[in-house]
Amino acid sequence: MGALVEVDGIHVRYGDLVALRDVSLSVAEGEVVCIIGPNGAGKSTALTAIAGGVAPYAGDIRVGGVSVLGLRPEQVARLGLSLVPEGRHIFGTLTVEENLRIGGYIQGDRAAAKADMERLLALFPRLAERLRYPAGRLSGGEQQMLAVARAVMTRPRLLLVDEPSLGLAPRIIDQIYEILLDLRQRAALTLLINEQSSNRILKHADRIYVLRGGRVQLEGPAADLRDGEAIRHAYFGFGEAPVAPLDAPA
């Protein structure tokens, strides 16, 4: 069997702006793959394209061997994919429990959804303590946990997560990653994660793609890139002075 996700030379534009140029990437079943890159590199566009939210004008994207071109996002979701978008998009006026039920509703099987919710709440004790809170009152980290938990309630085999660290304290980011990696084991999840900075990711990912200016500048096993030098060059451009340390806030 081929890779679970195969992105094959895609080009994406918004009007006159070309956001992705000839981007190819793949994610094998069970892998944790991370796309890193600065603001505007095209990371969100890549995830959105895989999830069927924006159509490439050239190239192909296959999930589980099926081309997603021409499919609506809900049809792509049925191939076993769930996207946790940047900014989380939880329903702020609904309770934590209601948000999770929506994920379960999408899955369809009520008994299985109930069992899933119980298992997930054991993994997310902070959510379990706040089941009846309006989700909009949760902290940023708790909202991120809820967004991940809700996505997992749809029983995906592939979870796409757009910048899970954004705006969160280091300790909370570590917790989110612990949970993501735990879910990878327990729920047999394959993960494709966008991040702006690389230090945590190099610890957790199997493979890395560096995107800048809409192009893949570098790809490789995280273990080969740990010293950070190749990533710095790809991230900032050869011959250009780094404008900020990789992990400095944007």
Ligand SMILES: Nc1ncnc2c1ncn2[C@@H]1O[C@H](COP(=O)(O)OP(=O)(O)OP(=O)(O)O)[C@@H](O)[C@H]1O
């Ligand atoms: N809906 C849209 N309409 C027009 N331009 C867009 C749209 N979405 C993204 N862009 C542009 O496409 C380029 C890539 O954006 P994208 O959000 O994919 O980058 P990113 O790497 O995810 O950046 P960030 O880390 O800031 O989210 C940027 O120049 C952005 O302004």
